[in-house]
Amino acid sequence: MGSTGDDQSYVDVLIVGAGPAGLMMAAWLAKCGVKTRIVDKRGTKVFNGQADGLQCRTLEIFDSFGFGDRAWKEANRMLEICLWNPDSNGRIQRSARIPDTIPGISRFQQVVLHQGRIERFFLDHMESCGGLRVERGVLPTKLELDESLVDSSDAYPITVHLRHLSEADATPQQKGTSVNGSAIQDGLFRSNLSADDTAELIRASALDAKANTEEVVKAKYMLGADGAHSWVRGQLGFALEGESTDYIWGVLDIAPITDFPDIRMRCAIHSADSGSVMVIPRENKLVRLYIQLTTAAYNGGQRADRSKINPDVILGAAQKIMAPYKISYRRLDWWTAYQIGQRVGTQFSAHERIFLAGDAVHTHSPKAGQGMNVSMQDSYNLGWKIASVVKGHSHRSILKTYEMERRKIAQDLIAFDHRFSRLFSGRPARDIMDEEGISMDAFKDAFEKGNLFASGIAVDYCSSMIVAKETESNPVVSVQELAPEVKLGKRMPSVKVLSQADARPWHIQERLPSNGRWRVMVFAGDVTKQPQKEKIERLGAALGSKGSFLQRYKPAGARYDSVIEVLTVHAGPRNAVDIFDFPEVFRPYDEIDGWDYEKIFVDDLSYHEGHGQLYETFGIDPDKGCLVVLRPDQYVSYVGPLEDYDAVDQFFSGFMIAPTAH
């Protein structure tokens, strides 16, 4: 089995698993310039199947890394959900239409896109951030955590043995239930993938040069993003807790030939007695069907006999459910079948050194379109925190907030999935007296309520050292009523503002890219009025002073906004103000580039894109204004008065480390 032992190297963060959760982690660390390796035992990335919905919030996150537009352009947008139920004669009919994304909650709406494309966006992003690449065909074989070193900031308490597989070993075996002959044919992606393939093949040959060798890696931090059967979780001895159910579902990705009029809508179809179908329209003329397979056909409640499930059986079930409409296909892209189960991990980290994310800590059914989203959002929550600690900007203690924040999301998710799956899998009630059946009104209600949860926008992180909610234990307390719609613990909402210097409209979120920076948002109010102007002068003096938190936490020689960025949105008329009306700290000077024209914004009418009405939408009084602190992941840490510089200083003092003290 080749060499071992002596071949030892050091890395800040080791990521195991290059699915969406692992790639999101890698995206953060690459962007923040943290020394990282990401390994995956598979030899190639996924090519078909595994489509999934992308929530609004996920698209916002993609956009913050600079590739939201690629997903938005390529994906299929789902606009409407059509609910189909039996009428009094048992024939299915459309009973309701509801918007798939609640209007107004985000600048994006839910879309569907092949997972292989999403992975491609991450890989391109990592490449553009210094060239971090996935090492494929690499399998961890041994993991040790030296508990005596976990609190020592410069230590490498983690030791991992990695085995480099041969190309043949790294190519996953085809499973009988998930592949058939025609599944490989995917015209849409072939052109994209041909470019991918070249690079993959070059790397595969490099991989084979190392085949069957083993190396030892010492790491400061580690992420196990290695899926439902997580090897990392197993090594840590953590369990997933929860249950599985009897419901068996088949999945077909087909180009449908059908007279069903809503085949390009997201549909939930409950038949009278034949089960349910969910229709998910996809890109490239494909439609995904989730089809309930009646338990009777499959061994009555026992673990299903998968050998009896094939595309013809699944299609036959769909045809019964969707009758009298006809449905068939000539093109099958992929298919599978699964049983529903909901489980959550008992622990999300070992000593805040080794973390788990994604399917490694929560599993559930795919139909709610949540899996990939919640997984990526796990590591989106964690990535900047680890980067900040590794770079010496923050105390290790902020890492405890990962489990505090994400475990609740995982629990909410499985509760949602549990309720939703049962409503969807159940037989519709024949009438009001049919107590065993599912009420279609209750189903519609659950769908509508679930939509907010499913958007990812509802996520609300608890009070902590980095979310200054009004709790007794928190030394810094926000004044939420100064900006009632900029809610503590939730992601910063977005409306359009104009750049003061060039009148260009920007969604405010577009000015909050994921680059590891904290942000102090100065809602300056109407600065053409003297009281607001004076507040800004005083705040500018405090922020600009030598001992301010802006100065204290900035590494020597670094750019003025490298750790904490100040962004201002005022409410004066644009034409009555220019950037030189603000103290220098709000529009800093660079010896090469001159004044910074990209820090001051105004809530005013644009020429071509309307008026964002930020102050009105966020509930901020232009005669008061406020200060808002945003985390690097755009979640709201603090809301307080413009006058209270000290509270913000105290907030940052709670977890930040001045460079000299490090």
Added chain:
Amino acid sequence: MGSTGDDQSYVDVLIVGAGPAGLMMAAWLAKCGVKTRIVDKRGTKVFNGQADGLQCRTLEIFDSFGFGDRAWKEANRMLEICLWNPDSNGRIQRSARIPDTIPGISRFQQVVLHQGRIERFFLDHMESCGGLRVERGVLPTKLELDESLVDSSDAYPITVHLRHLSEADATPQQKGTSVNGSAIQDGLFRSNLSADDTAELIRASALDAKANTEEVVKAKYMLGADGAHSWVRGQLGFALEGESTDYIWGVLDIAPITDFPDIRMRCAIHSADSGSVMVIPRENKLVRLYIQLTTAAYNGGQRADRSKINPDVILGAAQKIMAPYKISYRRLDWWTAYQIGQRVGTQFSAHERIFLAGDAVHTHSPKAGQGMNVSMQDSYNLGWKIASVVKGHSHRSILKTYEMERRKIAQDLIAFDHRFSRLFSGRPARDIMDEEGISMDAFKDAFEKGNLFASGIAVDYCSSMIVAKETESNPVVSVQELAPEVKLGKRMPSVKVLSQADARPWHIQERLPSNGRWRVMVFAGDVTKQPQKEKIERLGAALGSKGSFLQRYKPAGARYDSVIEVLTVHAGPRNAVDIFDFPEVFRPYDEIDGWDYEKIFVDDLSYHEGHGQLYETFGIDPDKGCLVVLRPDQYVSYVGPLEDYDAVDQFFSGFMIAPTAH
């Protein structure tokens, strides 16, 4: 000079020059699958300088090829023009603000982007359409046109000798006036260009293998897009006619260090006695300054002594004009100087076999931001016509419309530039009695009027066999009043409509990609009313009949929409209609993909993007509807009643060729 003679090959179209006009031609031909070569004598593409504005219309065209979003994302948007004039004390002050793009005329606004990036978009597009590549370091040396063959459709009447240069010969000499040491430093594009460089270098070595050889190419058609000193134009013996002027302008691309408050706006600054500056804010913190150099300093009206012009001299002039504001720089990206001249070619083609486009047929000053746009729009007008003729779909006679349509645009352009340049170069009037001075009111007025021209949206092509305006000679006559805002000869305006099948909003222009197809737009009206439904049934029967123009001009075995595509927009409520309410020809069937869900749209309210109000905006009566025919370049050919199938049939019969007749 190597071998000659025997090395002879055949190509449908040969393009000389790989600037924007040549690349636009190549984009069309690559998209339409026409056998094409494109050669350029330069060894590499441009890397800095040569920024230019992109008009709304140019962005619409880019979007029709699929890369509008890339330009829109990377470019700097110019939103506002600020006019600065001397006050009564001779000190400059802001006298007016006007929108840079007239609100509402397009879904895009004018932007500025480095020409090298624009060329990159074209090259990527060509690569994705079958791999057409620019052959660099290739120089035409001899051109012959056999006039006896020009009317013979399958002939190759053009013979061109091409010399392959060595890498050293193909690298352009640095000119003293356009390069200095610091000009190479361009941080923004370095990362993009490093990828470019690799590919360029590989090709350069291939180029050297052919160095100093000569080959003979026989072509059906040829485009000279080889710039103001066009070799092709010279070979044809055509001239440019017009004049040059005394005005000398310097250009600086700098990262400005200044207290001038509008440096990120487009500004026209007239000083009292020191000349004028135009400010063009660019991407990457750069600003381009066009700076008038007083003639006194440069040899009083004679051809300027360029050796005396350098960045310090130009900056000095800017500092005088912009005083009392200060301006300097540490970063200079590029600079040049030029004298204004306006000229138009006497002829745009030789026998509609060899064509000229871009600077080869019109030159003018760069400040109006028109040059690259009009050049690209020349070949955008021509490309689909040549493709259509080469593929045997259209009679050669349509090629006459190129000069008919584009010569007028070139003349309008130089008239606009002539007027605008003089207004901008002149000294502002001191008061109403100062008749030698320029009235600032007249200047503002010209700027506002010029804005519509400069957008590219105002282009209005004359009556011809492919634009059925109401003229005596035209056998097919439109009924413009059925859609007063869908103006014959102009490009199809755009508002949002919803896809009937999935409720997704689309700008109607997004459904008109540049792929060579003609389109019949069926504005079906309110199809929930019986009279409209009956009209659509009758139209569907005519279109679906065996002898219809849809069937006649479709090559055997080709897809139903490969030559003429039918798109429908109805005005009924979306929820009351589905695609199966329309005859099959409006939503054709494919044996693999099933029904076509992408042909029928509705003018209704969207969930997230408002209501396009197409019928109201275009002035179409939902109780009448109409038929509109669009050219492959989105210009309006015909407007008529839904009932008049025959007129549309007659229109296409005027120039189309049935496959069997070919």
